[in-house]
Amino acid sequence: MNKVNLPLFLSLMIFLATTIIVGVFGVIPLPEYGNLTSNMEFDGKIIYRVEIESQNLIPPAPDIMDECIFSVDLNNNLLKEEKIICTSDLEYDLGYNINFFDAQLYEERDILIRYWDESTNTEMGLVIELNSGEILDKIKNPNFAEESNKMNIYGEKLIDPWETSDYDSRVITIYYHTRYESIEVYRSKAPTNYRFESLKWSHDGNSIVGIDSENNLLLFSKDKEFDPVIVQFEELNLELENFEEKRILNLLGWTN
Numbered sequence: 001m002n003k004v005n006l007p008l009f010l011s012l013m014i015f016l017a018t019t020i021i022v023g024v025f026g027v028i029p030l031p032e033y034g035n036l037t038s039n040m041e042f043d044g045k046i047i048y049r050v051e052i053e054s055q056n057l058i059p060p061a062p063d064i065m066d067e068c069i070f071s072v073d074l075n076n077n078l079l080k081e082e083k084i085i086c087t088s089d090l091e092y093d094l095g096y097n098i099n100f101f102d103a104q105l106y107e108e109r110d111i112l113i114r115y116w117d118e119s120t121n122t123e124m125g126l127v128i129e130l131n132s133g134e135i136l137d138k139i140k141n142p143n144f145a146e147e148s149n150k151m152n153i154y155g156e157k158l159i160d161p162w163e164t165s166d167y168d169s170r171v172i173t174i175y176y177h178t179r180y181e182s183i184e185v186y187r188s189k190a191p192t193n194y195r196f197e198s199l200k201w202s203h204d205g206n207s208i209v210g211i212d213s214e215n216n217l218l219l220f221s222k223d224k225e226f227d228p229v230i231v232q233f234e235e236l237n238l239e240l241e242n243f244e245e246k247r248i249l250n251l252l253g254w255t256n
Contacts (some may be wrong), residue, residue, distance in 0.1 A: 029209070051065065099115060164182075
């Protein structure tokens with residue numbers, strides 16, 4: 001083959017091979033979800049931990065990172081995010097030894113946040129009121145088992161999506177266990193890097209809330225009584241100044 005035409009031939013072969021691969025395997029789009037509407041009649045509050053990135057007003061200083069616990073009240077047709085508490089609210093009094101990463105619901109009506117008390121050299125727990133964000137109590141050695149939302153009031157247990165999804169085949173699923181069988185809640189084709197995370201039961205045990213790798217807050221019906229929906233906020237939290245980016249890290253639960 002003429003040396004001049006060899007690069008052109010190789011480029012053509014690569015183009016054809018790429019076209020064949022795309023044609024055979026296809027490009028899988030993200031799953032599509034409906035929007036939460038007022039006639040769906042959900043209730044309770046979804047509690048979740050977020051990471052906030054705010055612009056520093058004195059460049060070239062780095063942007064300010066904060067962690068917060070937010071809630072959204074499903075009883076209110078106006079789906080507005082509410083800030084409960086942030087690490088920046090506590091650092092002045094408690095320093096930087098605050099562990100938001102393992103914050104949990106406490107007795108279904110409050111939030112437990114652990115921190116290290118340097119004055120006594122012991123682990124302490126803050127009991128935070130769910131609605132006001134006020135500190136109700138300080139507990140020594142808060143070694144309480146996390147209230148698991150993997151099991152609902154019927155004894156049905158959510159299965160980690162990592163166990164049931166087939167990412168090589170680009171299939172994403174949600175299942176739960178009853179005493180006798182595994183039941184499929186949701187199945188869809190999805191890109192290989194698409195994930196469900198931090199699944200929790202609703203307080204009545206009939207719905208499931210989760211987050212996905214696209215930073216969406218999603219609701220599912222265990223009995224498929226409604227198609228999966230995205231919780232799209234009518235109003236974002238405006239208490240945080242110079243707000244740039246918010247990322248949902250994990251869910252604490254869905255409480256009544």
